[in-house]
Amino acid sequence: MGKSFLDLTYLKTQYLMIWMRYLMFPRLLTRYLHEQCMPAVIHRNFKSANILLDDDLSVRVSDCGLAPLIASGSVSQLSGQLLTAYGYGAPEFDSGVYTYQSDVYSFGVVMLELLTGRQSHDRKRPRGEQFLVRWAVPQLHDIDALSSMVDPSLSGEYPTKSLSNFADIISRCLQSEPEFRPAMSEVVLYLLNMIRKESQQSESDEI
Numbered sequence: 001m002g003k004s005f006l007d008l009t010y011l012k013t014q015y016l017m018i019w020m021r022y023l024m025f026p027r028l029l030t031r032y033l034h035e036q037c038m039p040a041v042i043h044r045n046f047k048s049a050n051i052l053l054d055d056d057l058s059v060r061v062s063d064c065g066l067a068p069l070i071a072s073g074s075v076s077q078l079s080g081q082l083l084t085a086y087g088y089g090a091p092e093f094d095s096g097v098y099t100y101q102s103d104v105y106s107f108g109v110v111m112l113e114l115l116t117g118r119q120s121h122d123r124k125r126p127r128g129e130q131f132l133v134r135w136a137v138p139q140l141h142d143i144d145a146l147s148s149m150v151d152p153s154l155s156g157e158y159p160t161k162s163l164s165n166f167a168d169i170i171s172r173c174l175q176s177e178p179e180f181r182p183a184m185s186e187v188v189l190y191l192l193n194m195i196r197k198e199s200q201q202s203e204s205d206e207i
Contacts, residue, residue, distance in 0.1 A: 042098060042099065042100055042102070042103055043061075043063070043103050043106075044098055044102070044103070045063045045106075046088065046103055046106035046107050046110065047088045047106065047109075047110065047120070048110050048113050048114075048120075050062045050063045051110065086120070086121050087109065087119070087120030087121035087131060087132065087133070088105075088106045088109045088110075088120055089102075089105075089106070090102040090105035090106065090178065091105075091176050092178055099178060100183070100184070101178035101179070101181045101183075102178065103184070104173050104181045104182065104183070104184055104187065105173060105174060105175075105178075105181060107173060107184075107187075108170050108172075108173025108174040108181075109132065109133060109174070111166070111169070111170045111173065112132055112133065112136055112137075112170050112174070113132065114151075115136075115149070115150060115151065115163075115166065115167070115170065116132065116136060116149050116150065116151055117150075117151030117152065117153055118132050118136075119132065120132050120133070133174060136149060137171065137174055140167040140168070140170060140171045141167070141168075141171065143164065146163065146164070146167055147160075147163070150163065159198055161197075161198075162194055162197075162198045165190075165194045166194065169187060169190045169191060169194070172187070172190075173187060
């Protein structure tokens with residue numbers, strides 16, 4: 001299990017939907033950590049390098065052992081050093097605050113990396129494009145700009161409607177105010193509904 005999620009670019013076949021399905025496992029795990037574990041767990045270091053694929057392409061989320069345990073429903077400030085990697089931290093991170101919704105933000109960054117094929121922070125890019133969130137978020141609701149920022153390795157082979165829906169999910173996760181971000185359980189439902197609709201459409205096209 002030596003490769004991270006985004007390293008396996010050769011797995012990006014012709015459909016973005018395949019990658020949507022791979023996203024379901026870490027999302028379901030995060031929902032479990034946030035809403036079903038007692039006490040609840042905030043991962044606090046969600047990033048693409050911590051989403052791993054084994055030899056059978058099963059998804060694993062690493063670094064959970066470093067996640068702080070907090071009382072269920074707590075949104076209080078956490079003491080100690082925060083571990084979020086550069087480019088993945090939510091805005092409230094600068095104030096030393098980290099909550100469930102901060103994990104949602106970090107996972108939104110991972111989805112944005114998946115969509116664009118770019119890193120969360122890349123100093124080799126032009127100055128205005130170095131921070132992925134700052135560069136990409138303003139373009140998520142512009143269909144022409146959105147199409148131009150999709151990972152080139154997909155070669156344009158993806159369902160346009162699903163792309164727009166995926167961008168909308170990312171945008172919700174990356175809201176600057178934590179209270180406006182959806183819970184992870186809601187994001188799972190958004191993603192499941194999107195996959196279900198695409199599967200139904202594909203079946204209709206084959207008839």
